[in-house]
Amino acid sequence: MTLHPPSKPAWNGLTETRQTLPSDAYLSDEAYRRDLDAIWYRHWIHACRASDLAEPRAFRLTRIGDQEILLLRHEDGSLCAFHNSCRHRGAALKSEECGRLAGRLIVCPYHAWSYSLDGALVRTSSKVLPDGFDKAAHGLHPVAVAEWRGFVFVNLSAAPGAAVDGFDSDPAMLANWPLERLERGPVYRKEIACNWKVFWDNYNECLHCPGVHPELSALVPIYGRGLMERRDDPAWQAHADDEAPQFSGRLRSGAETWSGDGSAKGRAFAGLTDENRQAGQSYVTHLPSFFVVGHVDYVRSVSLRPLGPARTELTAEWYFTQETRPETAEALDNVVAFGSLVLDQDAAICEINQRGLSALPHRHGTLMPEEYEIARFHAWVLSRTG
Ligand code: FES
Ligand SMILES: [Fe+2]
Structure with missing residues (x-):
């Protein structure tokens, strides 16, 4: 043009x-x-400040259209983000706008599936697991998150680890x-x-x-x-x-x-x-x-x-x-x-x-x-x- x-x-x-x-x-x-x-589900979208997630295990929700993203400060200091959706039957994992996880697990409020801060499924609440159930395939859906000069952005389409562009x-x-x-x-x-x-x-x-x-x-x-x-x-x-x-x-x-x-x-x-x-x-x-x-x-x-x-x-x-x-x-x-x-x-x-x-x-x-x-x-x- x-x-x-x-x-x-x-x-x-x-x-x-x-x-x-x-x-x-x-x-x-x-x-x-x-x-x-x-557009909104394919570009970097401003979410918050890095200082809004200062403490280890601090979390915060951000919404883009009808998508809810759970942002987390990992104990190793990195930022992670996941769709706010449990891999069991899809319940929202968090409903508070922000807060701090009590422990090292993200626990679904519905049937207590529990995930590590990396998003890996750690345990379900069932007595036994059905045949063919692959725990490793039921981690939280990751979302790319990156920081630009203290401002945090998320991107629903970018690969995790990508930089804000x-x-x-x-x-x-x-x-x-x-x-x-x-x-x-x-x-x-x-x-x-x-x-x-x-x-x-x-x-x-x-x-x-x-x-x-x-x-x-x-x-x-x-x-x-x-x-x-x-x-x-x-x-x-x-x-x-x-x-x-x-x-x-x-x-x-x-x-x-x-x-x-x-x-x-x-x-x-x-x-x-x-x-x-x-x-x-x-x-x-x-x-x-x-x-x-x-x-x-x-x-x-x-x-x-x-x-x-x-x-x-x-x-x-x-x-x-x-x-x-x-x-x-x-x-x-x-x-x-x-x-x-x-x-x-x-x-x-x-x-x-x-x-x-x-x-x-x-x-x-x-x-x-x-x-x-x-x-x-x-x-x-x-x-x-x-
Ligand atoms: S929907 Fe999350 S544990 Fe059932
Ligand atoms: Fe104006």
């Missing part, structure tokens, strides 16, 4: 009229099922942030009445920013122009060397971070370069479930879960290190309230987008030049779902 036609080599914009995905892709049970099977943007963008050492602060969770792809469509453009995010647009002046970055403007070359925020994408003059008043509330991360600090926001995206943003004094992650054709769960988490954590509740609130406001605005506009998609004559939408990243996202979806 050519998004940068040769006649305008460096402008990001789309030059030809393109259609969005068909409306049905956002509405029907069939399309939802297809998304689960072709498939980032949508360069993970080195956050190389200078101490992601492994982060400690979780406040958490924002919301169910949005929209298809999961509506959320990503909205994430992938800033045409909506001036109208939907007045506060953010004041903080990040290029967003106030409806653009995500310098080369989104067809006339960008006229300002190619201009570092003024409305052209460069930096925060407004005097602002240091995404917060209510633009000031950093804790100390800045020690390892950042001038460029990192000036960028204001540095994103790493991992479709379909996750993005993480580095600011000078904190990191924010956003995680998605599809709950139905028109229902999506959104979880945002704020992270600090001990050095950067704001010292007062008021300072912390200044950071979290700002991010929550932006998320609330996005959630509300996504619901509005979803409602209008069901209009019978609306078969598909039309993309404008600034929506080149949506075109790329839709190509990504279609390459998987056909």
Whole structure:
């Protein structure tokens, strides 16, 4: 797919009229099922932080569509993951969201089949085993689990032992942030009445920013122009060397971070370069479930879960290190309230987008030049779902 036609080599914009995905892709049970099977059950999906499973025998459930995955910290320190399903008659092994196993066995609550932390069947509760029963063939169904810089991902299709891949943007963008050492602060969770792809469509453009995010647009002046970055403007070359925020994408003059008043509330991360600090926001995206943003004094992650054709769960988490954590509740609130406001605005506009998609004559939408990243996202979806 050519998004940068040769006649305008460096402008990001789309030059030809393109259609969005068909409306049905956002509405029907069939399309939802297809998304689960072709995307959510085949890619690395963000689950939690490694520190959420710090202790040996700590466990946690994560859900993807109608699949439940049991994550476990083995006594040897490794992470393991299994389908939350007993090999006897399929009962869920765990129902609590998280906890710690009392002993070294995973015991099914139904008839007490017991499994080692490796998932091997150790014993059944029957007096004798029937002829032909192979204990070794009745271990828990494994799920690939891997860690990327303190964030844990699972993959229902990858081979156990595989590494997290498939980032949508360069993970080195956050190389200078101490992601492994982060400690979780406040958490924002919301169910949005929209298809999961509506959320990503909205994430992938800033045409909506001036109208939907007045506060953010004041903080990040290029967003106030409806653009995500310098080369989104067809006339960008006229300002190619201009570092003024409305052209460069930096925060407004005097602002240091995404917060209510633009000031950093804790100390800045020690390892950042001038460029990192000036960028204001540095994103790493991992479709379909996750993005993480580095600011000078904190990191924010956003995680998605599809709950139905028109229902999506959104979880945002704020992270600090001990050095950067704001010292007062008021300072912390200044950071979290700002991010929550932006998320609330996005959630509300996504619901509005979803409602209008069901209009019978609306078969598909039309993309404008600034929506080149949506075109790329839709190509990504279609390459998987056909
Ligand atoms: S279903 Fe698990 S022991 Fe019977
Ligand atoms: Fe937005």
